Amino acid sequence: MIRFDTVTKVYDRKSRPALDKVSLEIDRGEFAFLVGASGSGKSTFLRLVLKEDRASSGTVYVAGQNVAHISSWRVPKLRRGIGVVFQDFRLLPQKTVFANVAFAMQVIGSNRSVIRETVPEVLKTVGLQGKENRMPHELSGGEQQRVAIARAVVNKPGILLADEPTGNLDPETSLGIMKVLDKINQNGTTVVMATHDDDIVNQYRKRVIELRNGVIVRDEAKALYTSMIPKVETVDATEEAGDQK
Numbered sequence: 001m002i003r004f005d006t007v008t009k010v011y012d013r014k015s016r017p018a019l020d021k022v023s024l025e026i027d028r029g030e031f032a033f034l035v036g037a038s039g040s041g042k043s044t045f046l047r048l049v050l051k052e053d054r055a056s057s058g059t060v061y062v063a064g065q066n067v068a069h070i071s072s073w074r075v076p077k078l079r080r081g082i083g084v085v086f087q088d089f090r091l092l093p094q095k096t097v098f099a100n101v102a103f104a105m106q107v108i109g110s111n112r113s114v115i116r117e118t119v120p121e122v123l124k125t126v127g128l129q130g131k132e133n134r135m136p137h138e139l140s141g142g143e144q145q146r147v148a149i150a151r152a153v154v155n156k157p158g159i160l161l162a163d164e165p166t167g168n169l170d171p172e173t174s175l176g177i178m179k180v181l182d183k184i185n186q187n188g189t190t191v192v193m194a195t196h197d198d199d200i201v202n203q204y205r206k207r208v209i210e211l212r213n214g215v216i217v218r219d220e221a222k223a224l225y226t227s228m229i230p231k232v233e234t235v236d237a238t239e240e241a242g243d244q245k
């Protein structure tokens with residue numbers, strides 16, 4: 001579903017690459033956590049999947065397509081197949097819950113009867129039935145994030161990218177959001193979630209891809225937030241990353 005083949009991203013030639021020869025594959029239907037310290041390259045990875053930025057070298061494939069070969073007028077179609085959720089929700093403040101979700105369908109030209117039928121279904125999936133007419137400011141942070149998730153998945157994308165979706169929420173609310181993301185994944189959507197939330201990663205034991213200075217230093221199934229593999233103290237981070245590849 002997502003494949004990176006020796007992908008390097010350099011923003012500024014004077015500093016080290018944000019991603020450095022990253023190769024990985026995330027299959028259809030998988031759930032992967034992307035972890036790593038601030039600045040390790042997680043958001044850059046997600047931006048390259050969305051073709052919001054270009055790889056400096058290497059190839060990014062999404063749903064079998066080399067994104068470099070997608071012309072600018074076809075980029076909206078690529079993005080329609082990818083839902084995105086952010087840490088700060090990004091709802092439209094003047095629109096109701098229903099209208100926020102419906103808007104995502106209106107922009108792709110869905111007809112009114114389909115929208116009227118689909119929006120309540122997706123709001124039910126995220127646990128917001130009965131809150132259709134609330135405004136975003138009348139919701140808790142966790143509820144606002146549920147609206148953002150509903151909006152991200154209402155057009156049934158094959159991929160959902162979540163960039164620290166629980167970053168602004170308390171542990172219990174975060175767990176509720178993770179349950180929703182897990183349910184969406186079980187319905188068949190491939191989910192990639194960049195996170196610093198060690199409790200959630202440790203509780204769910206899914207694939208963990210760890211970035212350090214733009215290099216994948218760990219890619220483990222059913223893993224914990226922190227590697228169980230002991231570090232060799234005398235080796236520096238860059239060499240160690242090379243050794244593990």
Ligand SMILES: Nc1ncnc2c1ncn2[C@@H]1O[C@H](COP(=O)(O)OP(=O)(O)OP(=O)(O)O)[C@@H](O)[C@H]1O
Nearest residue numbers: 011012017018036037038039040041042043044045
């Ligand atoms: N638009 C940009 N221009 C220049 N450098 C950038 C840009 N975006 C990111 N970088 C740099 O690329 C590196 C990776 O950043 P990135 O945002 O991908 O990290 P991250 O793992 O998502 O961090 P965080 O957890 O803080 O969101 C950092 O060194 C950052 O300063």
